Amino acid sequence: MGLNYKINGSDMQYAQILLEPQQEAIVEQGAMMYISQHVNMRAILGDGSSSRLGVVGRFWRALKRSLTGESMFSSLYENKSNTAQMITIAAPGPGQIVPINLDEQGGTVICQKGAFLAGEKGQKIQLAFQKRVRVGLLGGEGFIMQKITGSGIVFIHACGALKTLTLGPSDVLKVDTGCLVGMSSTVRYDIKYTGSLKTSLFGGEGLFYATVSGPGTVWIQSMPMNRLSKLLLSAALTGKGSKAGRWYLFGVIIFVLYTFITASNPPQ
Amino acid sequence: MTSPIEARLFGPGLPEQGEIVSCQVQSNTIVISHGAAVRQQAVRLEDVEAIVGGFDHDQLQLQWEQDGQTFMLIPLDKIAQKLLIEALPAQDVKGLKRWKASTWTQSFVWRSVAASVAVVCVLVVIGIWQYDRIAGWIAQQIPMKTELAIGESVLESLNADARYLSKGPAVEAVQKIGDRLTQGSRYKYRWYVAKDKTVNAFAIPGGIIVVNSGLLEKTDTANELAAVLAHEIQHVEERHSLRNMIASAGLAGVVLLVLGDANTAILIVAHQVSAQYFNRQVEAEADMKGIDLLHKKNIDAKGMVSFFKKMKAEYAGKGDVPVWLSSHPDTQNRIRLAEAYIAKRPCPKCINLDWDKAAVTQELARISETASSDAKRE
Numbered sequence: 001m002g003l004n005y006k007i008n009g010s011d012m013q014y015a016q017i018l019l020e021p022q023q024e025a026i027v028e029q030g031a032m033m034y035i036s037q038h039v040n041m042r043a044i045l046g047d048g049s050s051s052r053l054g055v056v057g058r059f060w061r062a063l064k065r066s067l068t069g070e071s072m073f074s075s076l077y078e079n080k081s082n083t084a085q086m087i088t089i090a091a092p093g094p095g096q097i098v099p100i101n102l103d104e105q106g107g108t109v110i111c112q113k114g115a116f117l118a119g120e121k122g123q124k125i126q127l128a129f130q131k132r133v134r135v136g137l138l139g140g141e142g143f144i145m146q147k148i149t150g151s152g153i154v155f156i157h158a159c160g161a162l163k164t165l166t167l168g169p170s171d172v173l174k175v176d177t178g179c180l181v182g183m184s185s186t187v188r189y190d191i192k193y194t195g196s197l198k199t200s201l202f203g204g205e206g207l208f209y210a211t212v213s214g215p216g217t218v219w220i221q222s223m224p225m226n227r228l229s230k231l232l233l234s235a236a237l238t239g240k241g242s243k244a245g246r247w248y249l250f251g252v253i254i255f256v257l258y259t260f261i262t263a264s265n266p267p268q
Numbered sequence: 269m270t271s272p273i274e275a276r277l278f279g280p281g282l283p284e285q286g287e288i289v290s291c292q293v294q295s296n297t298i299v300i301s302h303g304a305a306v307r308q309q310a311v312r313l314e315d316v317e318a319i320v321g322g323f324d325h326d327q328l329q330l331q332w333e334q335d336g337q338t339f340m341l342i343p344l345d346k347i348a349q350k351l352l353i354e355a356l357p358a359q360d361v362k363g364l365k366r367w368k369a370s371t372w373t374q375s376f377v378w379r380s381v382a383a384s385v386a387v388v389c390v391l392v393v394i395g396i397w398q399y400d401r402i403a404g405w406i407a408q409q410i411p412m413k414t415e416l417a418i419g420e421s422v423l424e425s426l427n428a429d430a431r432y433l434s435k436g437p438a439v440e441a442v443q444k445i446g447d448r449l450t451q452g453s454r455y456k457y458r459w460y461v462a463k464d465k466t467v468n469a470f471a472i473p474g475g476i477i478v479v480n481s482g483l484l485e486k487t488d489t490a491n492e493l494a495a496v497l498a499h500e501i502q503h504v505e506e507r508h509s510l511r512n513m514i515a516s517a518g519l520a521g522v523v524l525l526v527l528g529d530a531n532t533a534i535l536i537v538a539h540q541v542s543a544q545y546f547n548r549q550v551e552a553e554a555d556m557k558g559i560d561l562l563h564k565k566n567i568d569a570k571g572m573v574s575f576f577k578k579m580k581a582e583y584a585g586k587g588d589v590p591v592w593l594s595s596h597p598d599t600q601n602r603i604r605l606a607e608a609y610i611a612k613r614p615c616p617k618c619i620n621l622d623w624d625k626a627a628v629t630q631e632l633a634r635i636s637e638t639a640s641s642d643a644k645r646e
Binding site: 132 | 276278280284285286319321322323325326327329331338339340342374378
């Protein structure tokens with residue numbers, strides 16, 4: 001019994017999930033837009049999964065989960081009524097919500113920090129630690145990523161437009177660092193030097209790019225959050241986002257010089 | 269022929285997430301069975317190449333070309349992967365040795381990182397737990413020459429020439445008792461009497477012991493003075509000040525590392541060196557060992573108890589406790605401990621010392637006169 005859902009909107013999306021009777025969904029805190037009358041909302045520690053070590057184990061797991069860009073608690077929505085109920089989840093920022101069927105990915109996907117938005121009860125969000133030092137330092141995703149395991153549909157969110165690509169065995173894709181959102185567990189993620197000094201200095205793509213090799217599925221975003229925020233910040237500070245500002249300044253200087261010269265030499 | 273191992277097969281025409289198959293390793297081929305062994309396919313081991321894959325770079329991926337198309341076999345989970353590696357002859361499969369080496373290197377790197385972190389943690393815990401003992405051990409390693417140099421510099425900083433007497437009847441009285449106590453010691457002791465009204469005596473590293481004139485006035489019998497000296501001698505013999513200096517230097521080092529504040533670190537050391545403050549345990553140790561020393565030199569140790577009692581009685585109810593007691597722990601407790609210690613060790617040979625108290629008193633009176641006339645002149 002999978003989730004019945006629909007994703008609406010284009011750049012600031014929200015997901016509409018139809019909860020069947022007795023069905024439950026785990027949602028990131030603060031993502032709720034509206035829910036039907038008979039949906040019960042409850043805060044749970046971590047992802048609500050039980051631990052061999054009891055409360056301590058659950059707390060430890062929630063703590064590790066909070067390192068992956070999620071909060072320590074999440075919200076559990078349960079439909080206690082006899083009819084289907086609606087819950088609506090809004091994306092936390094501009095970008096797209098992508099539903100992933102974990103059953104089609106071998107039960108595991110690895111996502112960038114904070115990508116998880118909502119999922120079915122029973123899915124676990126774990127800490128995936130990048131064991132390759134150079135990938136962690138230069139890969140653009142840091143050392144900590146999210147490992148989502150379980151079955152059913154999970155909704156992930158990332159900034160910009162999302163592209164899903166399926167790689168066959170021996171397929172290799174070069175990706176700009178920071179643009180990788182998620183991958184299935186069979187995908188190998190590595191970094192490569194761009195190859196020449198000229199390209200790395202003047203190519204505008206940085207010194208390294210990430211490579212992902214198949215088999216498996218990868219999700220790539222068009223606009224990483226940090227790039228968007230940098231652009232918006234610089235535009236907010238200078239009032240101009242593009243290079244046109246310099247020509248404007250140049251024009252002002254010429255105008256001032258011109259008036260200065262004409263004023264000091266009054267017409268005879 | 270091994271037991272079937274579950275794996276996922278990827279390739280053109282197969283599902284995106286791979287097809288679940290079971291495979292068996294035979295002498296020189298891998299036999300892959302699709303579904304319920306309806307369809308079988310054999311791959312020669314020499315065509316297969318092992319690749320490191322997966323997010324953690326610890327997945328075994330077997331890749332081969334077939335009719336110009338690439339296929340890949342990935343064990344379903346860690347257990348299946350282990351079984352497959354055991355079944356595969358390493359020399360026949362291209363890249364399998366390299367695969368083993370690279371996964372081993374990666375796990376070795378992280379294991380050694382974890383091990384070194386654990387070792388550092390254990391060392392820190394031991395360091396905090398056994399801090400006094402470690403400081404004491406280091407103090408014992410310091411050569412005598414260094415200790416003497418430290419003593420000299422402390423003496424200099426205390427302005428010894430102007431404030432301390434190094435000869436005269438008072439010093440001679442102290443020295444006479446002191447020499448008897450320190451006979452056969454590895455230290456060459458020097459005795460000073462400070463022109464100071466406060467009731468105090470202290471030891472400086474390298475065998476320098478300073479007794480204040482105030483303390484000399486308060487002592488009635490030579491045995492009391494001997495008890496105070498025996499206590500201070502133990503601070504020297506056990507290198508307590510050095511131990512304290514090292515402990516505070518270590519603390520200052522930690523402060524410097526954690527806060528990056530050199531001023532605080534210097535303050536800690538400076539305070540420690542100037543205050544000459546010892547903790548309860550060290551003081552108790554000096555008391556007990558002092559009594560032992562007195563007994564060894566056939567001096568009656570009851571002087572220690574009587575001096576403590578006198579000090580306690582004299583300053584009972586008053587705020588200003590003599591320095592020699594105030595920097596030391598709980599007087600009543602010390603009296604009790606010292607009494608019990610002496611009671612357990614009877615010393616029939618022990619005698620009472622005698623000294624020329626009159627000469628000392630006269631000398632002290634002269635000192636206080638010159639001190640007051642100095643003060644007037646100023």
